[in-house]
Amino acid sequence: VVSARGEDADKIAALDAGADDYLTKPFSADELLARLRVSLRRAKFFGNNQNLLTEVTTFTNGWLKINYLSKCVFVNEKEIHFTPIEYKLLCLLAENLDRVMTYNYLVKEIWGYYEEDFSALRVFANTLRKKIELGSDYPKMIQTHIGVGYRMIKID
Template sequence: MNKPQILVVEDDPAIGNLIATTLETQDYQYHRAKTGTGAVMDALSFRPDVVLLDLGLPDIDGVDIIKKIRAWSNMPIIVVSARSEDSDKVAALDAGADDYLTKPFSVDELLARLRVALRRVRYDNEKTSGEASLYENGGLKIDYAAGCAYRDGVEIHLTPIEYKLLCLLAKNTGKVLTHNYILGEIWGGPAVSDTPSLRVFMATLRKKLEKDPGHPQYIQTHIGVGYRMIRQKQDSEL
């Protein structure tokens, strides 16, 4: 089995060394870039499984790097940045980042986020050509052809909007979707609906999907940012 390939884009030597040491302990292969220009070139030539990206680089802002990579690739991008404002997180995620980790961070959290991204890579690679007609994630199943969803074998009766929300989250499992992105995909844009309305629909979806909506298993809220579908561990990962 090939070792995961990680591109580390970080101009701070101390943080870059910390990340590199962490990856080495987990037997990941990695390549380091210290500039935005180098990051884009390395992403093209190195074709990593995951990119760990700092936003505050000396030549190009990280959000612009995300846009450049997204123009040709859907490889997972995890932002690792000192910028902690919700507006910075939303800008990066709207540009196409999959996740956002704020400095200072714990090594365990970095590895956890990385495992989520790599599970998504494995899942995408296992798909047959074309879109899979059946989505499975723990006890959740979606039959796209029939337009039905099930939890633990029992059909979940969803409204059209709830079903569209569930499918959007499912097709982006492991990725944080911002409020604006969801509004644009489901209703055509923020002008058509608004975040409070989205919260209401998400709350009703959770009540139908989650065994305990107060402690959600599938849909994770990122306060002020958006939502993420959590990929459940398979038996082989337990």
């Protein structure tokens, strides 16, 4: 957290809420760099833990599994091929599980520019659904929020 608020109560609340560090403005570049070095040392230390590494590099939601290192996607343990755009869309939805991602945000992240016509995004979302959803007997994993965007639903 970088904040102009320097009261102990503010720092404690942020750290208790999950912040790894709290830096009060104004601060020097040297202090910021020192704190970044500490974070990098922690990442290297914990990176040696194979279980932690596996948790960070894979995503599982119900029958869907994404291995971010190999860029492989599995549905019911069967590997499924995805185009680069389908894979980007899938990863964006997975990384924001249970959050509605707006059409504008998705288009900007996938194609890198703003576009008012979302028809290409709709086509890719539809093909993504066909590849990862199992049928009418199973819950829908990708939900459309009409006029807003898409959300990947958490499946137990």
